[in-house]
Amino acid sequence: MIVEQKLIQAAIVTWRNPADLTYVPLGRLVSGLGPERPEYEFAFLNGVKEAIDQGLGELLAFPDIDRVYCSDQLFPFFQNRIMQPSRPDYSAFVRSLALEPDHATAMDILIRTGGSRVTDPFEIFEYPIRSGPLEPYRTHFLAHGLRFLSVASLARITTLEPNERLYVMHDCQNDYDARALALRTAADRLIVGYLPGFLLAPALRLWNQCQYIHCRVVKANPPEIPLQQRLLCQWETCWPEGHRPFAEGSFQPISSEATNLHTQ
Numbered sequence: 001m002i003v004e005q006k007l008i009q010a011a012i013v014t015w016r017n018p019a020d021l022t023y024v025p026l027g028r029l030v031s032g033l034g035p036e037r038p039e040y041e042f043a044f045l046n047g048v049k050e051a052i053d054q055g056l057g058e059l060l061a062f063p064d065i066d067r068v069y070c071s072d073q074l075f076p077f078f079q080n081r082i083m084q085p086s087r088p089d090y091s092a093f094v095r096s097l098a099l100e101p102d103h104a105t106a107m108d109i110l111i112r113t114g115g116s117r118v119t120d121p122f123e124i125f126e127y128p129i130r131s132g133p134l135e136p137y138r139t140h141f142l143a144h145g146l147r148f149l150s151v152a153s154l155a156r157i158t159t160l161e162p163n164e165r166l167y168v169m170h171d172c173q174n175d176y177d178a179r180a181l182a183l184r185t186a187a188d189r190l191i192v193g194y195l196p197g198f199l200l201a202p203a204l205r206l207w208n209q210c211q212y213i214h215c216r217v218v219k220a221n222p223p224e225i226p227l228q229q230r231l232l233c234q235w236e237t238c239w240p241e242g243h244r245p246f247a248e249g250s251f252q253p254i255s256s257e258a259t260n261l262h263t264q
Helices: 048-052 090-095 106-113 153-159 197-210
Strands: 010-018 023-031 040-044 066-069 120-124 137-142 165-170 180-184 192-194 215-220 231-237
Touching: 010 106, 023 048, 023 106, 023 120, 040 215, 106 120, 106 137, 120 137, 120 197, 137 197, 153 192, 192 231, 197 231
Parallel strands: none
Antiparallel strands: 010 023, 010 120, 023 040, 040 066, 137 231, 165 180, 165 215, 180 192, 215 231
């Protein structure tokens, strides 16, 4: 079963514009803020205004973009993106995310699956929260772009081992995005995926400041797992002094009543 949240975790909800496939930040989900506060908080970000201008319709689950929504139960919008523990394949599914079924939290599952559904254009990404002064900047992500890979690259994913290092390389001649960052293996130098477009800006910024990105395999799943969830990775860089994740204006909550995660 999904256990109660013990630590503060947060995630950014994005909308992928169907016209140009760019990611626009919509909102932020936070959990574990404290025993005297509701377990979950959802607040819209300034980016939702841009998404509305680009054609996003009303989110019926959260009709007021100026409001901070709080609940002790996970909001249905997110709950519907998580496999229910009553399913017979629940344990196998959670283990495919490199989690243990008895200890996985709702936020763990949302972050590691991206909460994506084939019926809508929303995707969820981890919001890194520093737990101590020496902690690096670390985030999980599902490798993107697998549908463009060769047969050899897809076969190589099935042989990747947990903690195997992946090298991040700038794919500057990528026809889709000249900023693209590809993930390649060490010895055979095969591309096995790409960093999600949503993470390119923070990754490039941190790469320039830290001069390194360490990327490793968390879980490589077999071919029967959907392609978009085939390769779970983690990347890590230094955490520069004074760095604040997602500090750009489009990522700031609309409401001043939303929790300031930079003071946590």
